[in-house]
Amino acid sequence: MCKPLHIAPLLMAATLLASCKREERTLRQPPPASETLNTIQISGLNPGANSIPTPPSSNMYQESAYAVSEGQKLYEGYNCVGCHAHGGGGIGPALMDRDWIYGSEPGNIFATIMQGRPNGMPSFRNRIPEYQAWEIAAYVRSMAGLLPKGVSPNRTDHMNVKPAESSTSEQTPIGITGLPEQHK
Amino acid sequence: MRSPAKSASLGWRNGWSRIFVLAVLQVGLIGLQDAPAESGLVLQPTVEQNYQPRQYQGQLEPDDGQWVRPAKDYASTRYSSLDQINAGNVKNLKLTFTFSTGMTRGHEAAPLVVNNTMYIVTPFPNNLYALDLTKPGAPMKWVYEPLPTPASQGVACCDVVNRGASYDDGKIYYNTLDNQTVAVDAVTGKEVWKTRVGDINKGESMTMAPLVVKGKVLVGNSGGEFGVRGWLTALDGKTGKIAWRAYTAGPDKDVLIGHRFKPFYPQDRGQDLGVKSWPPDSWKIGGGGVWGWISYDPQLNLIYYGTANPGPWDAEARPGDNKFTAGIFARDPDTGEAVWFYQFSPHDLYDYDGVNENILLDLPINGQTRKVLVHPDRNGYVYVIDRATGEVLSANAFAPITTSRGVDLKTGLLQYVEEKRPITGKVVRGLCPSAPGAKDWQPSAFSPRTGLLYIPHNHLCMDEEDLQPNYIAGTPYVGANVRMYNAPGGYGGEFTGWDPVEGKVVWTNPDRFPVWSGALATAGDVVFYGTLDGWFKAVDAKSGTLLWQFKTGSGIIGQPTTYKGPDGKQYVAILSGVGGWAGAIVAGGLDARDESAALGFAAAMKDLPHYTNKGGMLYVFALP
Numbered sequence: 001m002c003k004p005l006h007i008a009p010l011l012m013a014a015t016l017l018a019s020c021k022r023e024e025r026t027l028r029q030p031p032p033a034s035e036t037l038n039t040i041q042i043s044g045l046n047p048g049a050n051s052i053p054t055p056p057s058s059n060m061y062q063e064s065a066y067a068v069s070e071g072q073k074l075y076e077g078y079n080c081v082g083c084h085a086h087g088g089g090g091i092g093p094a095l096m097d098r099d100w101i102y103g104s105e106p107g108n109i110f111a112t113i114m115q116g117r118p119n120g121m122p123s124f125r126n127r128i129p130e131y132q133a134w135e136i137a138a139y140v141r142s143m144a145g146l147l148p149k150g151v152s153p154n155r156t157d158h159m160n161v162k163p164a165e166s167s168t169s170e171q172t173p174i175g176i177t178g179l180p181e182q183h184k
Numbered sequence: 185m186r187s188p189a190k191s192a193s194l195g196w197r198n199g200w201s202r203i204f205v206l207a208v209l210q211v212g213l214i215g216l217q218d219a220p221a222e223s224g225l226v227l228q229p230t231v232e233q234n235y236q237p238r239q240y241q242g243q244l245e246p247d248d249g250q251w252v253r254p255a256k257d258y259a260s261t262r263y264s265s266l267d268q269i270n271a272g273n274v275k276n277l278k279l280t281f282t283f284s285t286g287m288t289r290g291h292e293a294a295p296l297v298v299n300n301t302m303y304i305v306t307p308f309p310n311n312l313y314a315l316d317l318t319k320p321g322a323p324m325k326w327v328y329e330p331l332p333t334p335a336s337q338g339v340a341c342c343d344v345v346n347r348g349a350s351y352d353d354g355k356i357y358y359n360t361l362d363n364q365t366v367a368v369d370a371v372t373g374k375e376v377w378k379t380r381v382g383d384i385n386k387g388e389s390m391t392m393a394p395l396v397v398k399g400k401v402l403v404g405n406s407g408g409e410f411g412v413r414g415w416l417t418a419l420d421g422k423t424g425k426i427a428w429r430a431y432t433a434g435p436d437k438d439v440l441i442g443h444r445f446k447p448f449y450p451q452d453r454g455q456d457l458g459v460k461s462w463p464p465d466s467w468k469i470g471g472g473g474v475w476g477w478i479s480y481d482p483q484l485n486l487i488y489y490g491t492a493n494p495g496p497w498d499a500e501a502r503p504g505d506n507k508f509t510a511g512i513f514a515r516d517p518d519t520g521e522a523v524w525f526y527q528f529s530p531h532d533l534y535d536y537d538g539v540n541e542n543i544l545l546d547l548p549i550n551g552q553t554r555k556v557l558v559h560p561d562r563n564g565y566v567y568v569i570d571r572a573t574g575e576v577l578s579a580n581a582f583a584p585i586t587t588s589r590g591v592d593l594k595t596g597l598l599q600y601v602e603e604k605r606p607i608t609g610k611v612v613r614g615l616c617p618s619a620p621g622a623k624d625w626q627p628s629a630f631s632p633r634t635g636l637l638y639i640p641h642n643h644l645c646m647d648e649e650d651l652q653p654n655y656i657a658g659t660p661y662v663g664a665n666v667r668m669y670n671a672p673g674g675y676g677g678e679f680t681g682w683d684p685v686e687g688k689v690v691w692t693n694p695d696r697f698p699v700w701s702g703a704l705a706t707a708g709d710v711v712f713y714g715t716l717d718g719w720f721k722a723v724d725a726k727s728g729t730l731l732w733q734f735k736t737g738s739g740i741i742g743q744p745t746t747y748k749g750p751d752g753k754q755y756v757a758i759l760s761g762v763g764g765w766a767g768a769i770v771a772g773g774l775d776a777r778d779e780s781a782a783l784g785f786a787a788a789m790k791d792l793p794h795y796t797n798k799g800g801m802l803y804v805f806a807l808p
Contacts, residue, residue, distance in 0.1 A: 078656065079659040079660050079661070082409070082659060082660025082662050083659070085780045085782070085783075085786075086778045088775040088778025088779070088780065088782075089772060089775060089781050089782075090768065090783055090786075091340065091660070092338070096775050097773075118334045120334070120337035120339070122335075122338055122658055122659065158649055158651070159647065159649040161778055161780040161787075162777055
């Protein structure tokens with residue numbers, strides 16, 4: 001039998017630790033833009049034996065529950081939902097699965113939003129401010145379970161059409177920057 | 185959506201209990217979702233017992249054994265007088281040749297046959313293939329590649345389909361997804377002209393098959409889910425120059441409404457209704473595309489075509505009747521002038537486009553022969569309308585309906601069910617038919633030998649939550665969460681033999697999935713259609729009994745056609761290749777864990793990926 005009373009403080013401490021970052025909100029911080037963009041790679045092939053693999057890009061917004069929640073709101077507001085639905089796709093590809101045509105890294109998603117992609121993805125440059133694109137990129141990753149559970153949205157105020165992002169199990173990305181040998 | 189204030193106030197003290205409650209709530213909600221929603225059926229189709237085949241008394245166009253436009257004739261019967269293949273011998277039908285299109289999106293086009301050449305149009309990138317029917321195996325004569333911009337795929341609501349081409353005066357005419365109408369020399373495959381008629385940056389795309397009437401190529405746009413302004417355009421068949429354009433909404437001069445416009449019902453009369461029945465300026469982005477079928481009556485010199493749904497789906501954003509969407513126009517093909525209009529779904533609430541086919545027939549109605557058009561609409565009724573005046577003579581349910589109680593034949597008005605009216609921010613359940621309607625684009629066929637209309641259709645309902653939409657040109661303008669499911673009975677589609685005079689079902693073949701292919705009727709009393717899981721079927725025209733079937737490589741959403749080959753034999757052709765709105769889950773590799781995928785269609789099609797795979801292929805059959 002477990003003794004809940006003894007475990008409780010531990011749980012609380014763990015929660016506190018986990019909560020530190022998720023509740024952080026930074027006002028007017030410069031978006032992690034340009035240097036990431038320069039290292040974005042949309043091929044998994046690096047010619048030359050001594051080539052240095054690109055370090056994974058980062059997105060500070062994906063550590064903040066607030067920013068991810070903002071990203072969710074913007075995802076609807078900019079009509080991303082009209083093509084990609086709530087991650088299952090439609091006009092555009094699904095975003096909640098393992099397949100990432102143009103890469104699953106935060107920088108890849110940011111670049112996809114800003115540059116557009118040839119087969120129908122519009123370029124939202126000059127329409128979506130950069131920091132909002134990063135927030136959307138963070139939310140998009142949450143759909144495939146790529147963000148910590150504590151940061152991902154755990155409910156919707158709308159018709160329940162899928163399990164919440166926080167209960168979506170991590171979909172190991174495949175595609176250009178993923179693991180080719182795991183391709184379905 | 186969670187508000188920032190709310191999430192910030194979620195402190196750690198009460199965090200656990202909140203999370204626990206939320207978890208329980210969510211499990212509860214997901215559990216509920218699986219229970220069949222209360223449908224509260226209002227109407228079911230009536231079944232006709234002991235139907236006595238009523239030989240058609242009207243005239244059909246002479247048949248030369250070719251197939252020069254998707255609907256076969258101007259009356260859109262999709263009936264062939266060829267009878268070599270009949271109910272007795274169809275069981276011997278064998279595959280004669282195949283042709284791979286090399287494409288993996290939905291193949292909705294009808295194979296045309298002109299001068300011993302077969303023409304097929306593929307989905308995006310809309311290649312046109314010519315196959316030589318005089319040689320064994322029908323080798324390719326040429327391919328025409330219009331190279332539409334790949335970006336146009338981003339404004340195609342429901343897969344990048346194309347519904348085919350039309351032949352006239354030595355040329356093949358069709359539309360590309362990126363809004364170009366092209367004329368191709370039918371012998372050489374050389375482009376004769378190419379005219380840009382729309383703009384993807386306004387959300388426009390083109391998927392419909394043109395109809396050529398008196399040297400004018402009639403084409404319309406798609407994009408009711410992208411806030412387009414719908415239109416029908418006539419181009420000169422020789423030069424590609426635009427002769428006239430009739431908008432669906434806007435001031436009378438844009439809609440080509442003038443002194444000849446005499447709608448039957450008073451609600452369709454008045455000045456500039458295409459402006460006044462909308463909130464200010466909403467008609468400019470109000471949808472009403474023309475992406476379906478056009479019919480033509482040479483005696484009355486009138487064309488008939490339906491207009492698509494108004495946008496956005498969130499109906500509270502557009503109070504008013506939203507003229508002239510979700511209805512039917514009769515126009516003069518020479519000038520484009522409107523002669524009458526009737527609105528199937530005024531202030532449409534459920535994406536009930538009015539674009540379905542209109543079959544022009546002369547039918548005995550109350551002891552009198554009337555020139556009518558028969559139109560199975562998305563809203564669930566088969567309308568029989570006087571095609572000279574626009575008077576509705578009958579409207580009978582051909583699928584389960586909860587969203588309306590019927591059509592008032594005195595006023596012509598659809599009787600909506602108030603408690604099924606979608607409200608912004610509220611989930612309304614058990615809406616039948618669902619957004620693709622009791623029947624979507626998939627065209628019916630009519631046989632003069634049985635007097636029956638053969639209707640491929642859906643058997644679906646939906647839940648819908650309307651949301652405030654946000655118009656950004658070139659992106660979807662919908663404002664709704666939708667999830668679809670099978671209507672009571674547990675199956676998603678039907679193929680129905682329908683008596684248009686009595687307005688009743690004579691027989692119906694249920695199918696696991698919506699029947700998304702066209703129908704073909706023949707003088708051999710065999711009717712052909714295909715299913716989403718890939719079966720190409722021949723059924724008895726009188727009873728619907730299955731006589732023969734062949735499993736193709738992919739789901740079928742194409743339009744079957746038949747022709748007399750150079751050897752004098754009758755052939756039957758069909759494109760296989762799953763996709764379209766119903767098959768997008770396979771063609772687009774969608775993830776059905778999200779029930780709102782493909783505008784909610786994925787929820788009803790969860791099983792389809794277990795039944796079929798993508799891949800376009802032409803199949804042609806004949807008797808040995």
